[in-house]
Amino acid sequence: MQTSQAHRSLKxxxxQERxxxxxxxxxxxxxxxGYHETSMDEIASRVGIAKxxxxxxxxxxxxxxxxIFARDMQEILRQMDASMDCQSSPQAKLEALLHFMYAGLFSKRTQLLSSIYHSADMQRLFAEKGNCLKVLWDRVAQCxxxxxxxxxxxxYFDASIPTSIMTNTFLSLLSPKSYERLLAEGQFMPEDIVLNAGKIFFRGIQA
Structure with missing residues (x-):
């Protein structure tokens, strides 16, 4: 019995590794x-397995x-848990999350995924098959x-402002589309954007 369980565990x-x-x-x-030029044949060939x-x-x-999106969302949730253990104040925890998400937000990989996500075809796809992503994103928003x-x-924060508005405003800071022009023009580095966007947000909700 133990041998059978060990075999299943190994399989x-x-x-999971594959x-x-x-x-x-x-x-x-x-x-x-790019998404449209990628084929399952090429992916299988590079992995070294049958299609x-x-x-x-x-x-x-x-x-x-x-x-891929779900994997990245899971990583965000893991980082959120870690920041909650390490930081003291609610603002420090939110700032840690903001910096973590921005650290990879402007990478080539993230921008590609963002462009895929915002395409009309993908919007329909995510509406039809992306329920797991909605569940994960809802967990981020809830946190x-x-x-x-x-x-x-x-x-710390202004109790007169509805939490739902605060939450949506905070999450809206995490869209790379909003800052593409500033980065393309070379006016700012990503860390400049996260620092100043954070200042605007937290000053706006201070008690």
């Missing part, structure tokens, strides 16, 4: 070729993109709202 570990490798390679190919094996994990390119409520209760 599951191998499956799935992670497929996602890594798929992301690399998307970066090189049918890729399809066992991901039925199509759309599922790969959703899985931000809890920190804002904690800040209100402790006298």
């Amino acid at each position: 599951e570990k191998q499956r 799935e992670a490798l497929i996602l890594q390679v798929a992301e690399e190919v998307f970066l090189e070729r 049918g094996t890729v399809y066992l994990h991901f039925p199509g390119k759309e599922d790969l993109i959703i899985a 931000v709202a809890q920190l804002l409520d904690e800040g209100k209760a402790r006298g």
